[in-house]
Amino acid sequence: MRLLIRYMESRGAGKATWESRYEGDSATIGRGTDQTISLPGRRVPLEHSKLTLKAGQLRLAAMGDHRFSVNDAVSKNSVVAIGDEVIVAGHTLHFLPAEQDHDCVIEVELESGEVESLRDRFKTRLWQLAVPERSISWILFLAILAIGVVIPATGFFVGMSALRESPLPDDSLWLAGGLHQTHAFMGDECSYCHTVPFVPAKDEDCLYCHLSVNHHFDTTTLGRDYKAGDRCADCHHEHTDSESLVLRDQGLCTTCHADLGAMGFGFSDLEPVTDFYDDHPPFKYSVLAWSDDEGWESKRLHPWDAEAADRSNLRFPHDVHMVAQGIESPQGTRVMACKNCHETEVSGVTMRPVTMERHCADCHQLTFDASAPDRVVPHGSVSDLMRTLREYYAWQFLDGQAAPVIETTPDQIRPARRPGDARRKESIEALLARRVGGADAAISRAGREFIEDRVAIAATNLFERQTCVVCHSIALTGDVDLPWQVLPVALVDDWFPLTKFSHERHKNMRCEGCHEASSSTAATDILMPDIGTCRACHGGERTRALLQSDCTTCHNFHLDNQAAMGELILIEELEAERRGVEGRPPKPVAEESRSQ
């Protein structure tokens, strides 16, 4: 197939014409420069159709989904005859009779005039919508900057409270989290704690109210370096919406307590600790010991130390009192329970002291004379006791009711008075006879003898046989007037003074789970648990099998026996006052909240 291709294009008033020749089996039509008939224009596909000559017939076949029209008839594949007019993507191809040695002449009328594309009539891309992206960015940037920083910050110059009262955005936008309920009274007044802009809240701002919070150690000798954190806020995080203000991470404590020596506290007798379950020293008991020079002194002892005993100078076998079938009491058989003597304070933390009057006197009555079972001696002072005895027997002598002396031995049960029991009256009659017939001196001597005899018998019974000696250790003094001495008594108030154990929080447990009282035969037994007992339930900070327990579960950081952290501030303020410098202004909202 040999083709002569003649291109014609309108250029202004004239027309441009040029020719090209083709010789081959199939001619191609399209926009591509490799095409036999190359048609310009972005609407023309790169390859549009193919022209072939077969058995003397020219055949035009479109590729893909393209189409063309032959003499106004749309087609994809068509025979083309000489004289036909074919339109391909707007360009007109005239098939003309053969010239010279060519099979066919194709006159291509190039459509140079750009008609408005269909596409141009519609907005088919987002960028055509001309969204003012840059302006939106600037507006958002400036608006947030103004609302978030610039306007609230002007409150620093014009007064925050004035700004808060206006409808403009204020520093409440800056509040990262709510205040703890104990600080809620401060309301929006950030400057209570944040006194200077761009300076961290200072300890002084906390201590302004918390003057009495104690130090952890003696800062006068050890300085004020807390190693794990220098500021109150290092352990007390505010604005966290948390129920607790205390950071309980045990790492804060073990910074020093893992190795006190390495941190410069080598003089301390505290043993290293890193975790309650894995690495905590055994408990020590605070035991009281008496010395005549110093009185009662507290010593911290391990359970296995020889000295570790409850040296209260009392006799009290728990096992006797706790027998399951009960014990005999003046009111009948009584089954004792721990709580009969051991009651918690209202706080639920400490125990009320056990006292003779509240807890023992119901059964252990201080009677001294079988013939007067309703009379008791006072508890507490030997001299008071002796005076009571003398007064009683003096009265008995004067009242003429001298009762017979009933000798008893420790083995005997004191005979109780029975109604209608005939009183022995011989001695009274004899006394009366002596009084009638004798002189006053004789009566006086006889009375003194009577009284001293009776007092001696009763007191000996009390101190050495029946009553006092049941519970107390008694020493003989050799003194005629006060021959006995009750050894001083002290019950340990707090066996573990460095911990805060709450009985209230453990009330669902049996007492005997920790205190083995029913098998204790002597008052010297220490019935406090060891660390193993606690570890049955309490694990370390991160345990998954037991109760998670950190240092602050049992220990306080601010120790009662240390100086108040606010002392220095008080001193500073007092000095400032003395120098006439104006002190810190009062915090009015705190006052208001108090008055509410």
Add this chain to the structure above:
Amino acid sequence: MLGYTLGTLGAVLILWLLYLGRRKRNFIHGWGTVRGWVSAHVYFGVSLLLVATLHSGFQFGINIHTLAYGLMCLVIFSGIFGVWAYRTFPEARNDIKKSQSLDEIFSELEEIDANLERMLGSVEEDIRSVVISAIDRTVVGGNLIDQLTARDNSRVIIDGHVHSNKDQTRLINWLVKRLSGAGGQESTYLTSVTQECGARRNLLRTIRTDIRMHGMQEVWLYFHVPLSFALLAALIAHIVSVFFYW
């Protein structure tokens, strides 16, 4: 301390991520390739979500700090959508257009329109006016919603009334109905016209799908960029306010 470390890291990341907008305008010059920068932009952007969430300590409220966090999340999620869009739509668009450009498809549509006009010279006047009205009132694209939902607002006028011609359905139904009552030469012409209108419908579907997909491919940037600047302002406010009341 951990909080300040994470916060500093997050702020540096945000500033670096924002700098991509500057870096990509210097395509040739500068350290690394823009391609590398975009890749790092994606990975660091996603990691910022982790850094900032840990920095927040999961403590949220109605304040400037949570605003900054929320804006950052919106920016990051719009960016993640962008990564997905750029990995999905160009290929899908190429497939539905059978590797043609949208211009080529419009060109085909114009050819069909031209052909129809030629063919309509020899049919009944009512057919001619209906088909011409459908061509004249064919709509593609439009506003943001039209583009993103490929909504078809095309109309056709039949018997003097304007009807919706969504997906050219009304026109084709009318032509088919008209065809059933026609005979002879008119039937042949009507068949060609109907076929052309069917081909036209297929092209319009392709165009609308392409517009919708292209819209989805680009629309996230209209959020990503302005929100990034909003985030920058909120970040400044966050940092200044935190240290103002330190």
